[in-house]
Amino acid sequence: MCGIVAYVGRKLAQPVLVEGLKRLEYRGYDSAGVAVIDPGGRLHLRKAVGRISNLEDAIENRPLPQAHIGISHTRWATHGGVTEANAHPHLDAGDAIALVHNGIIENYHVLKKFLEEKGYTFKSQTDTEVLSMLVGHLYNELAAARGSDGPFLLKAVQAALHEVEGTYGIAVVCRNEPDTLVVARKGSPLIIGVGDDEYVVASDAAAIVEHTSRVIYLNDNEMAVIRTDQFTTTTIDDIEISPVVQQLEVKLEEYALGDFEHYMLKEIFEQPNALRNCMRGRVEQREGRIVLGGISKVHKELVNAKRFILTGQGTAFHAGLVGDYLMEDLAKVVTECTYASEFRYRNPIIEDSTVCVAISQSGETIDTLWALREAKEKGAIAIGAVNVVGSTIARETDAGIYLHAGPEVGVASTKAFTCQMAVLTMLSLYVGRRRFMSQSQHQELIDAMVAIPEQMERLLNVSQQVCDITRQFVERENWLFLGRGYHYPVALEGALKIKEISYIHAEGMPAAEMKHGPIALINPGMPVVFIATKGSQYEKVVSNIEEVRARGGEVIAIATEGDKDIHRHSRHVVEIPHTLEPLQPLLSVVPLQLMAYHAAVLRGCNVDKPRNLAKSVTVE
Ligand code: G6P
Numbered sequence: 001m002c003g004i005v006a007y008v009g010r011k012l013a014q015p016v017l018v019e020g021l022k023r024l025e026y027r028g029y030d031s032a033g034v035a036v037i038d039p040g041g042r043l044h045l046r047k048a049v050g051r052i053s054n055l056e057d058a059i060e061n062r063p064l065p066q067a068h069i070g071i072s073h074t075r076w077a078t079h080g081g082v083t084e085a086n087a088h089p090h091l092d093a094g095d096a097i098a099l100v101h102n103g104i105i106e107n108y109h110v111l112k113k114f115l116e117e118k119g120y121t122f123k124s125q126t127d128t129e130v131l132s133m134l135v136g137h138l139y140n141e142l143a144a145a146r147g148s149d150g151p152f153l154l155k156a157v158q159a160a161l162h163e164v165e166g167t168y169g170i171a172v173v174c175r176n177e178p179d180t181l182v183v184a185r186k187g188s189p190l191i192i193g194v195g196d197d198e199y200v201v202a203s204d205a206a207a208i209v210e211h212t213s214r215v216i217y218l219n220d221n222e223m224a225v226i227r228t229d230q231f232t233t234t235t236i237d238d239i240e241i242s243p244v245v246q247q248l249e250v251k252l253e254e255y256a257l258g259d260f261e262h263y264m265l266k267e268i269f270e271q272p273n274a275l276r277n278c279m280r281g282r283v284e285q286r287e288g289r290i291v292l293g294g295i296s297k298v299h300k301e302l303v304n305a306k307r308f309i310l311t312g313q314g315t316a317f318h319a320g321l322v323g324d325y326l327m328e329d330l331a332k333v334v335t336e337c338t339y340a341s342e343f344r345y346r347n348p349i350i351e352d353s354t355v356c357v358a359i360s361q362s363g364e365t366i367d368t369l370w371a372l373r374e375a376k377e378k379g380a381i382a383i384g385a386v387n388v389v390g391s392t393i394a395r396e397t398d399a400g401i402y403l404h405a406g407p408e409v410g411v412a413s414t415k416a417f418t419c420q421m422a423v424l425t426m427l428s429l430y431v432g433r434r435r436f437m438s439q440s441q442h443q444e445l446i447d448a449m450v451a452i453p454e455q456m457e458r459l460l461n462v463s464q465q466v467c468d469i470t471r472q473f474v475e476r477e478n479w480l481f482l483g484r485g486y487h488y489p490v491a492l493e494g495a496l497k498i499k500e501i502s503y504i505h506a507e508g509m510p511a512a513e514m515k516h517g518p519i520a521l522i523n524p525g526m527p528v529v530f531i532a533t534k535g536s537q538y539e540k541v542v543s544n545i546e547e548v549r550a551r552g553g554e555v556i557a558i559a560t561e562g563d564k565d566i567h568r569h570s571r572h573v574v575e576i577p578h579t580l581e582p583l584q585p586l587l588s589v590v591p592l593q594l595m596a597y598h599a600a601v602l603r604g605c606n607v608d609k610p611r612n613l614a615k616s617v618t619v620e
Contacts, residue, residue, distance in 0.1 A: 001614035002088075002102040003027055003074040004190065005207045006171035008181045008226050009198020013070035014059070016200060020207035021052050021072050023255070026263065026409045027204065028614035029074035031087035034059070035098035035173065036070035043098055043175040047087040068228070069181060071171040073100035076614050079108070080125025090129040092136020093120055097153070097174045099132040102203055103167035103188040104619050111163060127166075134160045135172060151177045154225050157184060161223075161236050167366070167619070169203055184223035184236060188618050189364050189392055192216040192224055194245060199226045204616075205248055205388070206255060206407065213248040217390050249389045254407050262607040264410035264501070268593050269460055272453040274405040274415040275586070278422045282401075285450045288443045290430040295399040301381050302427075303434040305355045309348075309380065310337040311371045312359035313617065315413040315496065316420060319385075320359050321489035322585050323424030329582060330425075330445070331432035340371035341620070350378035357383045357427070361408055361416035362616035363391020370620075372396060385423045387416050401427065410608050411615045412500045414593050417493060418456075418586055425449065425583065448580045452587065455577040459590050462574050466591050467598040469556055469572045473527040474602045479504055480518065480553075481592070482511040483531035484541055490531055490585045494592030501610045502599035511544040524552030529595070530570070531588045534560040535581040545569045558591050 005020030007013045013036050021032055032055045033047035044064050048054035052074070073088035080086040089098040105111070108127035115133050116122075122129055139156035143149060153174045161168070167187030174180070183190055183201050193200040193208035193215050200211045201224075208215060216233070218224065222241065224233045233243045260266035267274075282291055295302060308327050310320035320337040327335035340358070344367065350356075356375035360368045363386040372393060376382045384400030386393050387408065394400055403419035425445075433442045473479070479498060483491035488510040495508030507518060511530065522528065528548045532541045545555050546569065557570035560578050567573055574591045576584075600607045 001027055001076045001616055001618050002203070003029065003207070004071070004100050004102055004169055004171055004201070004203040006071040006100070006181055006183060006201040007198070008069045008179070009195065009228055010068065011198060013067050014064050016211070017070050017072035018052065018056060018059070020200065020202060021055070021074055023206040024074055024202070024204055025052060026411065026608060026615055027074070028411060028609065029076050030082040031075045031084065032073065033087045033089050034070060034072040035089040036064055036067035037173050037175055037178045038065045038067045039178065041175045041178040043095060043173070045089060045091065045098065047084045049082055049084055049087065069173060069179060071098060071100045071173055071181070078104060078619055079127045085124045086126050088128055090124065090126065090132040092132050092139070094136060094140070096176060097132060097136045097139065097172060099128065099135060099170055099172045101128040101131060102169040102618060105131055105164055105168065106166035107164065131160060131164065131170070134163065139174070149176050151180065153177050153180055153182050157182050157223070158236055158238060171201055179227050181226045182223065183218070183226065185218045186220045186236070187366065190218045192218065192226070197228055199231065201226070205250055209248060209250055209252050209255070214245050215248050216243045216245055217395070246390065250407050255409065262410065262597070264412055264414060264597055264607050267408055267410050267415045268590070268597065270406065271415045271418050271590065272456045274419050275422055275453045275456065277404040277406070278419040279426070279449065282426055283446055283449055285446055288439060288446060290426050290433065290446070292401055292426060292430050294401050295383060298381055298383070298399045301353070302355055302431055304353060305333060305381070306351065306353040307355070308333055308335040309343070309354060309356045309375060310335065310359060310424070311340040311343050311356065311368060313340055313365050313367050315417045315493060316359040316361060316365070316368070318489045318493040318496065319417055319420035319424065320357070321492070322421050322486060323357070323359070323428070325486050326424055326428040326582055327431070330428040330437065332436050333431060340365070341367035343371040344374045348374065348378070350375060350380050352379070354380040355383055356380040357385055358393050358397065359385045359420050360393050361387045361403070361413055363388040363393040364616050364618055366618050366620055369393050369396070385420055387419070411610055411613050412497055412596065417589065421586055445580060445582065448583050452579065452583060455579065456587060456590060459576055459587055462591055463594050466574060466594040469574070470595050470598040471602055473554065474599050476525065476527055477505055478521060478526060479506040480514070480521070480526070480528040481506060481508040482514055482528065482544060484511045484537040485535065486581060486585050487531035487533070487588055490589050490592065493589055494529060494595070497593055497596035498599055500613060501596055501607055502603050502605050503611070504599060511541055514544060515547060519547065519551065522548055522551040522553040526553045527556060528553045529556045529592065530558065532557045532559050532566060533576065533584050533588060534563060534578065535584065542569055558588050
């Protein structure tokens with residue numbers, strides 16, 4: 001989703017800004033722009049629709065002068081189409097102020113009307129331009145009242161933000177104050193990288209990591225005024241606050257593609273190691289215990305909880321559904337998994353002793369964040385299962401279990417999903433053991449969990465076989481993914497993956513649900529992917545397979561290694577190593593991820609930057 005990079009310091013701003021935008025490309029965007037102020041106080045703007053390379057072309061055609069301060073943006077359209085006029089930065093009426101914005105100004109209609117009545121005209125259809133005009137208007141009012149040119153940028157931004165309803169992360173520069181960068185946040189992340197005589201501000205650590213590892217995370221309603229030689233943080237109400245400088249946990253090399261053709265494939269293959277990192281120091285096989293330091297301070301509340309609510313969006317929601325089965329099956333506690341976007345607005349009932357687990361790779365998904373806030377407001381204990389350290393959700397929870405999957409760049413989430421499931425498995429073992437689970441069952445699950453990374457390494461060898469199978473069906477526009485029990489959420493995830501990156505229409509559902517309607521879709525040759533591993537519902541899944549075959553559907557079965565019978569029911573079988581049923585989703589999802597990947601490559605799709613999608617969705 002939209003990205004911000006801003007710079008002030010001794011280096012030239014333009015390369016830092018443009019390279020920073022490239023680091024944010026993975027988040028998804030449709031246009032980009034940059035504004036710099038040269039030392040003489042002139043403001044220069046370049047914008048382009050499409051890729052950052054188009055912006056680079058625009059700069060090459062009309063080079064920017066040397067400048068040491070600037071702001072830049074990748075836009076993912078919300079208000080107004082994908083046009084150069086709608087791309088950020090936006091200027092005020094006097095072309096003196098430039099502003100970039102992530103988030104949504106909800107009352108922009110009211111503000112726009114107010115400004116139009118004062119004679120302002122707008123070049124774009126965006127909510128952001130309204131904000132830049134408003135800042136300019138208030139700046140001019142202050143200048144007129146005080147009879148001087150400024151500096152009023154800070155005051156004008158504060159005054160404008162007081163009028164705004166909605167969410168924002170903004171960066172603003174003004175040609176009257178050519179050494180000053182003002183940034184502010186409410187609901188959209190902003191991180192300030194603190195270098196030597198320079199500051200790089202970005203909405204995502206990916207754009208900062210190559211410059212410095214010292215960062216300040218702005219909180220909601222906070223802002224900063226940044227000059228090369230001076231730095232202050234205040235609230236929007238102008239109360240000074242002391243910034244806390246923290247260490248970035250990610251490293252530059254973790255963003256490197258290495259020998260892989262796409263980030264998605266790299267991240268699929270990283271899963272065994274991601275899981276090892278996720279379980280390190282937490283799954284103690286010899287002692288037979290689960291150690292979760294991040295939640296130890298609330299461990300009594302977790303063990304005595306009457307109810308767990310698991311919430312997230314997209315892939316994180318699917319991990320939550322697996323968690324729902326795990327918590328009820330292993331921890332024996334009433335659990336519900338719900339879309340964060342639905343949870344927030346349905347006025348949920350939260351009784352005493354309720355734990356809400358917010359599941360999120362980015363830790364910034366707005367729906368998940370607000371669901372968490374709603375649960376907290378009503379008294380729930382808030383736990384995070386988050387990948388990005390220091391992200392908003394991670395900071396707003398009472399306690400949490402980081403995924404430690406490493407940076408996930410591919411838009412289609414893969415390693416975060418398996419680590420989310422691993423975290424929820426550890427949580428259910430942790431709670432379960434302290435409630436009703438015997439040591440022997442606990443140990444058996446721990447032993448099986450420890451074996452998963454190696455099993456997964458072996459499993460990844462099926463990539464070519466999955467590619468060959470996928471090739472046979474890749475022209476088909478409709479696919480079904482079916483599973484039962486623990487594999488029902490995996491079926492949903494398989495369908496989501498293939499939709500996201502290969503644009504094939506796919507549906508995932510519980511296998512039994514098929515005959516309540518979707519069976520009408522099955523026609524000769526339609527690919528139907530079954531997760532048919534050995535487990536409590538194996539026979540029932542086989543019956544469902546026969547129902548599909550009877551109608552001419554082409555079954556692709558994900559089955560347990562050594563299962564000879566399954567070949568009688570399916571021509572296409574991908575074998576996965578055997579493990580205990582609650583852990584099977586960790587393995588069964590891998591062939592489905594590979595299937596989606598190969599389908600996208602075979603169809604010539606842009607795997608890592610699929611159309612219309614954003615990696616981190618920070619608007620509702
Ligand atoms: C977007 C991404 C999905 C992701 C979902 C939730 O839709 O494209 O891949 O699963 O957001 O993101 P989160 O960062 O909260 O896990």
